[in-house]
Amino acid sequence: MSATVLRKRRSTCPLNVALEVFGDRWSLLIVRDLLFKRRHTYRDFAGAEERIATNVLADRLARLEAEGILFKKHDPADARRVLYRLTPKGRDLAPVLVEMILWSARYERTAATPAQIREMTEHKARFIAAAKASS
Amino acid sequence: MSATVLRKRRSTCPLNVALEVFGDRWSLLIVRDLLFKRRHTYRDFAGAEERIATNVLADRLARLEAEGILFKKHDPADARRVLYRLTPKGRDLAPVLVEMILWSARYERTAATPAQIREMTEHKARFIAAAKASS
DNA sequence: CCGGATCCGTTTCGATACTG
DNA sequence: CAGTATCGAAACGGATCCGG
Numbered sequence: 001m002s003a004t005v006l007r008k009r010r011s012t013c014p015l016n017v018a019l020e021v022f023g024d025r026w027s028l029l030i031v032r033d034l035l036f037k038r039r040h041t042y043r044d045f046a047g048a049e050e051r052i053a054t055n056v057l058a059d060r061l062a063r064l065e066a067e068g069i070l071f072k073k074h075d076p077a078d079a080r081r082v083l084y085r086l087t088p089k090g091r092d093l094a095p096v097l098v099e100m101i102l103w104s105a106r107y108e109r110t111a112a113t114p115a116q117i118r119e120m121t122e123h124k125a126r127f128i129a130a131a132k133a134s135s
Numbered sequence: 136m137s138a139t140v141l142r143k144r145r146s147t148c149p150l151n152v153a154l155e156v157f158g159d160r161w162s163l164l165i166v167r168d169l170l171f172k173r174r175h176t177y178r179d180f181a182g183a184e185e186r187i188a189t190n191v192l193a194d195r196l197a198r199l200e201a202e203g204i205l206f207k208k209h210d211p212a213d214a215r216r217v218l219y220r221l222t223p224k225g226r227d228l229a230p231v232l233v234e235m236i237l238w239s240a241r242y243e244r245t246a247a248t249p250a251q252i253r254e255m256t257e258h259k260a261r262f263i264a265a266a267k268a269s270s
Numbered sequence: 271c272c273g274g275a276t277c278c279g280t281t282t283c284g285a286t287a288c289t290g
Numbered sequence: 291c292a293g294t295a296t297c298g299a300a301a302c303g304g305a306t307c308c309g310g
Contacts, residue, residue: 009243012244012245012246013185013245014235014247015164015167016184016185017243017244018238019163019164020160021239023158023159023160024158024160025155025158028150028154029151029154042273046273050151052303053302054274054305055274056302057274058275082273092242093238095237095238096231096234097150099231100231101153103228104149104150104156105149106227108152108153108156109144111147111149160283176291177293178291178292186285187284188284189286189293190283190284193293194283196293216291
């Protein structure tokens with residue numbers, strides 16, 4: 001499966017380009033883990049509640065790396081351990097994620113608390129900056 | 136295929152809920168057509184440059200209708216014709232689309248013009264309001 | 271152990287042909 | 291025109307295996 005690394009672009013419509021990069025069930029969940037949940041290892045992603053299959057996870061990590069959204073790095077504290085980190089391009093997906101989260105919280109039953117939503121709504125720019133800085 | 140209409144929620148994480156609703160290659164392109172391109176019929180969607188297959192299109196329309204994002208309506212001017220329209224819930228996806236478009240325009244080669252991007256960036260709220268109003 | 275790769279049965283996709 | 295039917299290809303998922 002991990003042969004599916006770099007899909008070729010078939011359209012230059014901006015929305016379609018974005019969907020060709022991360023328009024699937026899993027890619028943005030990995031970005032979320034990196035941006036908001038301080039998860040940085042393969043095990044962290046695999047252990048997330050959505051239970052992505054390991055082969056799909058490996059495929060998405062390779063794809064996101066090929067797209068320049070994240071990169072691999074050895075843990076300076078333990079060279080055996082591999083850490084995944086967002087590039088600036090990956091961090092700039094934060095506004096997309098925030099809008100998706102706000103939409104869900106408004107229209108679907110979710111686990112987001114009103115306080116979290118209020119913070120994200122009223123101080124959106126600050127929230128995004130903080131997520132980028134801490135990721 | 137159109138048996139796959141309502142997927143059951145497997146998580147209450149807000150981002151994951153959003154991805155369960157429209158986390159695929161096609162759903163948001165239909166919303167884009169309705170919001171920004173004044174396309175409202177099956178033929179309009181099928182004729183878009185991305186060339187969605189008709190069976191997938193029928194499935195996504197049914198799914199988005201089941202999710203309360205759009206609804207069908209007979210054209211008042213020609214009762215034989217079926218029009219698709221966004222609900223308020225569907226129109227509120229506009230900020231998600233805008234952020235995705237801005238991200239693509241920034242990091243990928245797209246057909247968006249600098250003037251369009253500047254308008255969407257500098258007058259984001261106005262742009263979104265206009266799209267909602269005209270959809 | 272950790273970070274995957276491989277297998278394999280099932281589901282979904284995508285292209286095209288077809289139909290009420 | 292607005293979808294269905296069909297069918298091969300691709301993706302998914304779960305389990306297991308493997309190299310460092």
